[in-house]
Each structure stands twice: as structure tokens, then as C-alpha cells.
Amino acid sequence: MYERAEARIDLGNLRHNCRELKSRLTPGVELCPVLKADAYGHGALHCVGAVAEAGADRIAFATASEAVLARSVAPDVPLLVLGALAPGEIEMAISAGADVSAWEPGFLATLADQAAAAGLVVGVHVKYDTGMGRLGTTDPELVLELARTAEAHPNLRLAAIWTHFATADEPDRSFLGQQSVRLAELGERARREFPEVKLHAANSAAMIADPSSHFDMVRPGVAIYGMDPFGNDPADHNLRPVLSLHSWVAAVRDFEPGQSAGYGRTWRAESPTRVATVPVGYGDGVRRGLSNRGEVLIGGDRYPISGTVSMDNITVDLGPDSGAKVGDEVTLIGAQGDEAILAEQIAVPLGTINYEVTCGISPRVPRVGTGSGPN
Numbered sequence: 001m002y003e004r005a006e007a008r009i010d011l012g013n014l015r016h017n018c019r020e021l022k023s024r025l026t027p028g029v030e031l032c033p034v035l036k037a038d039a040y041g042h043g044a045l046h047c048v049g050a051v052a053e054a055g056a057d058r059i060a061f062a063t064a065s066e067a068v069l070a071r072s073v074a075p076d077v078p079l080l081v082l083g084a085l086a087p088g089e090i091e092m093a094i095s096a097g098a099d100v101s102a103w104e105p106g107f108l109a110t111l112a113d114q115a116a117a118a119g120l121v122v123g124v125h126v127k128y129d130t131g132m133g134r135l136g137t138t139d140p141e142l143v144l145e146l147a148r149t150a151e152a153h154p155n156l157r158l159a160a161i162w163t164h165f166a167t168a169d170e171p172d173r174s175f176l177g178q179q180s181v182r183l184a185e186l187g188e189r190a191r192r193e194f195p196e197v198k199l200h201a202a203n204s205a206a207m208i209a210d211p212s213s214h215f216d217m218v219r220p221g222v223a224i225y226g227m228d229p230f231g232n233d234p235a236d237h238n239l240r241p242v243l244s245l246h247s248w249v250a251a252v253r254d255f256e257p258g259q260s261a262g263y264g265r266t267w268r269a270e271s272p273t274r275v276a277t278v279p280v281g282y283g284d285g286v287r288r289g290l291s292n293r294g295e296v297l298i299g300g301d302r303y304p305i306s307g308t309v310s311m312d313n314i315t316v317d318l319g320p321d322s323g324a325k326v327g328d329e330v331t332l333i334g335a336q337g338d339e340a341i342l343a344e345q346i347a348v349p350l351g352t353i354n355y356e357v358t359c360g361i362s363p364r365v366p367r368v369g370t371g372s373g374p375n
């Protein structure tokens, strides 16, 4: 048995989700799964190979070191770093052979110098801020100027002009539409000078909700992991959850009425019952906000997390009649029998989103790749 807890990463489901998403694309549109933040907490190292196998044309990351890690297991797959790079990170990104995002002349000059020094040609994706208000330039003339610089420099290659949507998960698509139009209009101008330049914009929500946002490449993150970008049930979009989180029953104790479990005595038995202690806690990413609010599965049944979540343990009220015993598997995210706990459901009492639930699983929890599920 594993120690404390383990996260199982169903690589069959990961491949299924990639293929499912790719099947929605017009042939020729590229699929660029986003594996930043250790693949949204799923463990980038094994996910890189699975998405490459399942049709990823390129893989995106936020940072240079994430791209370096991916390169160590995938020598050939094209990579893209989406985020801002500190000057000291540029060399790492280009030595990994990753394409790089740029939106500022000084940065592009530094990138060109470093590429020349390394004797490499770096693909540049010029970022156009059409409404996210975060990174990129809002000035279309500057986008074109940067594109010209990239095209002209022998150590740079103009790869794409791209943007990022601010509201793609919202039912009102009007702002998404405006952002798309801005990119399309600039793209049309750019293509008169650079017929080969690609455009890309869509995250998971946009790619699912609005095929007109696909342009030449899509960048789904959350949907690749079988989570719903709209926070509902991923099965609605034929997506299958990739991550499940498990621990086990370390102790079962009889409780008298009035007896409490955990810090602060926030839960007390109202009648005679049995309480299981499970060796997983907020040190593993089971958020303290789930104290007296979360649920777990044991033996295919749902039980409440009763008492305060501590760093290394939670306590679960089994009721008087449960057959649960020491050593039984406890599922915190995922399915047991007919019951399932989705990351989307855990996010609700925490006032957060599914993304943060899986990203929050701490490095203390080993990620174990499993191959089950259809290929």
C-alpha cells in the first residue's frame, strides 16, 4: 500500500480527452494542450508523453523551466512558453527549443541577441491584448512592428499572433466575440505581409462554446484533464476526469455522544457513532475549507468530513453501522462504485474553481500514471 495518499492519473482518459477535443477541430487546426503548473497538478512528466501520443501538435507551458522539463521526456514535440520570461529564463526557453511569446521591443531584442549567441532560430508568438488586460500589447501597430522585426531577424521566426479570452466561460459571449473580431481584423492585415503567420486564441471554454474562435490553433488546458471549463459535469462534453485522489482508513474509533474529533472541537458526535481517521490533510492539498463540508467515498458510500481538516489528517463520521475498517481505500476525488466526487463539486463549498482543486494537490502526494480507460 502507498503511504498516506496518492493521485492516480488515468492516461487513457487523458488520451481520450485529447482525441475528443481534436475531433472538434477543422482538419489543419492545431491542438496545443496546456500543461503548465505541473499539468494542472496532474504531473507534467507523464502527461507530456500521453498528449503527444494522442495528437498534440504542440504543448504549451507558462514558464521556461516547465518547457525544459517537458523537453527531457519529449525530444521532438514543438513547445510554446506562454508567459512572461525574466531575462535569465530566456536562455533556458530557447535551449529547450521552445517558441516564445513576445509583446515588447526590448524583450524581442534581447531574445534575438540570445538566439544569435546560441546559434538558434526561435519561433516568436506576438501577443496581442484584445481585452484580457494582463500580458501583451493593446496596440495593433506595435504587434505588426514586432512581427516585422521577428520576420527580418535571422535568429527569429515569426510563428503566430495570438490573444487570450477573458470571459470564455460565461454564457454571454459578446465580449469573447469582440476579442475574436479584434484578432481576426489584425490577422487579416498581418497576413498581407506575412501569409504564413498563424493566429490562436481559444482556451477550453472558447474552443467548446464557439468554433469560430478556433483560428489556426487551440490551447485547451482544463478540458484536457477531463474537467469542465464551465464548472458543471465534464460528461456533458464527453470528457473523462483524469485525476483521482485516494487515501486509506488509518483508524476506526467508537465515539460516545458529545465526544469531539479534531482541532477546535468543531464537530461532536450527537449519538453513538464510529469515526475514521484518514492520513491526508491540507499539507496534501485537501483544503481546510472542507472542514465539516467535504465528503469522501469509502466502500462505495459517501461520508462527511467531520471536524477540522488538519495538516496531516481528516476525520470522517462513518455512522454507527458502517462496515468500513482499517486499510479500506478512501476516495477524495474520483469514483467508487456508482458514486463519484468531481473536482467541480469540491470547488463549490470552497468558493473556487476545479482548476484550483487539482493545482492545489501538494508535491507530498505522488502522482501515479495508470493506463486504464480506453486509448
Ligand SMILES: *Cc1c(COP(=O)(O)O)cnc(C)c1O
Pocket (backbone or CB within 6 Å): 034, 036, 082, 164, 202, 203, 204, 205, 219, 220, 221, 222, 223, 229
Ligand atoms: C492557462 C491558459 C490556457 C488554458 O486555459 P483553460 O481555461 O485551462 O483551457 C490557454 N491560454 C493561456 C494563455 C493560458 O494561460
